[in-house]
Amino acid sequence: MATINNNFLKLPVSYLFSDIARKVAKYREENPDASIIRLGIGDVTRPLAPAVIEAMHKAVDEMACSETFRGYGPEHGYDFLQKAIIENDYLPRGIKLEMDEVFINDGAKSDTGNIGDILGLDNSLCMTDPIYPVYVDSNAMCGRAGELTPDGWSNITYCPCNAENGFTPTLPTSRVADIIYLCFPNNPTGTVITRAELKKWVDYALQHDSIIMYDAAYEAYIQEEDIPHSIYEIEGAKRCAIEFRSYSKTAGFTGVRCGYTIVPLELTARASDGSRVALNALWNRRQCTKFNGTSYIQHRAAEAIYSEEGRKQIRETISYYMENARIMRDALTEMGYEVYGGVNAPYIWLRCPKGMSSWEFFDYLLHGPHIVGTPGVGFGPSGEGYFRLTAFGTRENCIEAMHRLKALN
Amino acid sequence: MATINNNFLKLPVSYLFSDIARKVAKYREENPDASIIRLGIGDVTRPLAPAVIEAMHKAVDEMACSETFRGYGPEHGYDFLQKAIIENDYLPRGIKLEMDEVFINDGAKSDTGNIGDILGLDNSLCMTDPIYPVYVDSNAMCGRAGELTPDGWSNITYCPCNAENGFTPTLPTSRVADIIYLCFPNNPTGTVITRAELKKWVDYALQHDSIIMYDAAYEAYIQEEDIPHSIYEIEGAKRCAIEFRSYSKTAGFTGVRCGYTIVPLELTARASDGSRVALNALWNRRQCTKFNGTSYIQHRAAEAIYSEEGRKQIRETISYYMENARIMRDALTEMGYEVYGGVNAPYIWLRCPKGMSSWEFFDYLLHGPHIVGTPGVGFGPSGEGYFRLTAFGTRENCIEAMHRLKALN
Incomplete structure (x- = not known):
């Protein structure tokens, strides 16, 4: 049955x-x-930007010809896009990444929803509130969020962000948070986090051996100086954070479907036998098994936004x-x-x-x-x-x- | 921690x-x-077929113009493709489907891998052997496959397909199978199942309240008459089967990424309180939460294969x-x-x-x-x-x- x-x-x-x-x-x-x-x-x-349109036409034409046709791509994504991401989105901010740390996907929603596959169901959760519903719902679906009570899900610590606290979440105190979801610039409040405030979260995660899921889908909209675009601008973040980026808002790709996730090689979490396991390898295994990569055409579209x-x-x-x-x-x-x-x-x-x-x-x-x-x-x-x-x-x-x-x- | x-x-x-x-x-x-x-x-x-190339160029051009630009599509997929699928892949075989039963995806691997999200971890599994590794691995990842022993995973009943039995799997007898994975034409053996043999599986599933995951990714390669292309050709299958189809092999879309899954509205499984729950609603909820649809461009590419x-x-x-x-x-x-x-x-x-x-x-x-x-x-x-x-x-x-x-x- x-x-x-x-x-x-x-x-x-x-x-x-x-x-x-x-x-x-x-x-x-x-x-x-x-x-x-x-x-x-x-x-x-x-x-879409003319440069993107041009790149897509070119890629489509490549698919029309047996010499340039592309079948399955690497599940991680094509290296030309990984390279463009590293050189344009990270290096200028002093962040060095390896190719293997960049996973190209079909949009941030898939990865923010699926990332929980590699984590234990016993992790306690912490989310700023209000928040993008996918973080909550995807954890509820696998049982990690606990039970729904009048105060919210039993296994989620909510960190309110409202006018009274200037939309700045305070660190959880009632219980230790194993997995923390942060989204800045924030959806839905449109507010940002300062470097000093973000550092508090990274320090908390390092101290408590927690993992931060950092959703930076809106980073391209930051106008003010000195607002962090990536959590890896904060020292130590590679040891405690996964970062999600998306071309949906950066380049209007909501109907194109392409984004990427950074899982640093040095990021680990604990197995039941007490050993430390690299999350990069687990995520790679997950993606190789349950995802077949994003289209070559979408890769070229994304690459085009890095041209002058x-x-x-x-x-x-x-x-x-x-x-x-x-x-x-x-x-x-x-x-x-x-x-x-x-x-x-x-x-x-x-x-x-x-x-x-x-x-x-x-x-x-x-x-x-x-x-x-x-x-x-x-x-x-x-x-x-x-x-x-x-x-x-x-x-x-x-x-x-x-x-x-x-x-x- | x-x-x-x-x-x-x-x-x-x-x-x-x-x-x-x-x-x-x-x-x-x-x-x-x-x-x-x-x-x-x-x-x-x-x-890719010239008709597909033409359709993709046209769709890309639509994305270049604000009047015809498409952002997020429906998570279920665009209705023009759902309609083409129903009218071309099913109606000619006497199978009637509702639009809501057709879920467009980015390829069959994602859905065959993710479908387990909506099912209990306590289901016993049955797989023909040899088989596409994604079915096994995706179930192992969530714990449903049990423990790996020298004879395979403890919670999987293997139904050998080999030269000795003419690559025709026999129904499991050692224990009841709650979830059954079948793939015909078969990957990897390239063999098919007759209507009479497939009926045995459908009857088994109806009798034992099991669900068949039917992977028909290679149906377009069937050359002989009277080999079933869809499990829904068998009476009662809508009450016990989910069918996965892919354009990867049908139309060379391995680098394009588009496929679809049929979850019949009448298909149900049991909740812990004994009630019957429609899997279509659960899968819809899963997809709305953890997937953002397939690109509009890919939809038009797929639609083009149904033109003359x-x-x-x-x-x-x-x-x-x-x-x-x-x-x-x-x-x-x-x-x-x-x-x-x-x-x-x-x-x-x-x-x-x-x-x-x-x-x-x-x-x-x-x-x-x-x-x-x-x-x-x-x-x-x-x-x-x-x-x-x-x-x-x-x-x-x-x-x-x-x-x-x-x-x-």
Whole structure:
């Protein structure tokens, strides 16, 4: 008699963004004439950079000819992209990486979701709150998160990030955290962490033999000086951290699917016999068994963003989105909203007005000005009373959304 | 203190194809002038079909323009491809599927590896032997396979497929199998299953409330009439089977990455409280949480193989490989080898001559005629003394390999 993984039944029935999509679809069906502006899901809208388009056409043509055709690639990824990553994303910041430390994937969601495969189910977890739901849900699915209680999952220590603490999480004190998820620039709050604050987490991890899962998917949006782009800028981080990067936001690859994960060779964790085991080897084994690499075409697309013109083009797109963020920040602030983020990240995090809950404000914006955002509480208990707007829309839509909001005031 | 998943330490140190690659690389380094013919890994060599190339160029151009740009797709996959699959791969065989039953992925390896996420760790396993290593290894990684003993994994019932039983597995009798992995046309033996034999497995699964994981990655290579292409051709299979399909071999997509999985809506398994839970909903939840869909470009590439010209073009390529298989089969038979497969599948399965073990014959072929194949024992204990050659090479290489073998005789 086949049985299911019962941990799935502990999960709330649906995924945040599917819930939102369903609500919006229903509203649209009942109000077919409503002009809805979507500033909810963090999906980009600008076309791919010309350099990327050119590289993809070239790669497609290579696949048309037996002399240049490529079949299975290395599960780790092609070395030309590993090399480009090391030389462009890390070396300029003084970080030296080996080729074997770079794993190319089909986007950060897969790896942040699957990384738990290589870790014991007995690890205690720590997450900043609010947080990207994949970290929580993927741990809940395998049972590592424990039981869902009114205060959240029993095996997760939540570190609240809210206006009161300036969105700076404090180290867990109630119990030792074995695995810590950090995401900076943060999704959903759009806030960043300083070097000094990040160092506290690295020091904590080294002291307690913990592992930090560092999601840096939004690092390309950092505008201010001296904000760390990689956790490996902090001394000792290679001994305690895995870093996830994505081209989804950096280069608009949400529909292309390519990203990468850094698993340092010196990073180890403990086996049940007390020995130390390198996580790089385990992750390599996992990927060789359950993943067949990312397409060659996607590799060439990613490589193209490191060319001089590619770099310039993606910088322009990022500036476009960050100008959207500025426009929204300014308009919302002027309207009297309490606004956070949007300076080093494409997310605006605002406090819902008049004491509304996150979902109340969601309904209010959908039914009134027809704006779709994301309820803060969907990212965790500390998100209640907050709301996320993304700067990934078109300029026109961002301006129009602000007009509609102003008209409400 | 972070801990690892100790199940990984039970795994043999490396993955079969990585082992082969290492051995070949070493030999090449020591013998730089040796002209090595690779008939080992099941990777295609013919370029993509012109219809596919055209579709990819068009899709890339759509990504260059904000009006037609596509960001995140639906995690399930785009409906145009789901529709093409239902209408072309299933309806002509009398199988009706709903859109929600078709999950587009980045290749069958990911889904055959990850499908275990939704199932209990207490399920007993049954696998035909020899078999594609991913089924075994992915179950070993989560602990479901039990302990590795000299007779194989303790929680796997092996059903030998060998020359003595005509490569027809018999139903497990020693204990009830909750989850059964079948792959037909079979990798590695290249043999097929008749409708009557497949019905026995479906009936067994229905009787014992088991689930069959049916890997039909090679169905496009079936040449003979009346061999089932899909398990859903057997009555009742929708209540007991998940089917995996891949474009890797059907359309040469090993470097493109696209496939799909069918999880019927009526398929259920038991929860610990005794209730029945639909696996479709669980798999959807898993994919929404840990996967972000396959690229839009890959979707359009796959769709193109269902056009009239696309269909014709991929059929030509399959004929090319199957002619390779015929050439190798005939030559090997003439040389006195005991040869199986190669009629409805691109794999030739032969008995190693002179009582050699699989790895002995591997070394013999690498060091002598410089031919790389795959040791049968790498696919499981019943593969010992057998050897796999693939028909995916170039015509020239297949002929040359046969010449070299003949010269040895």
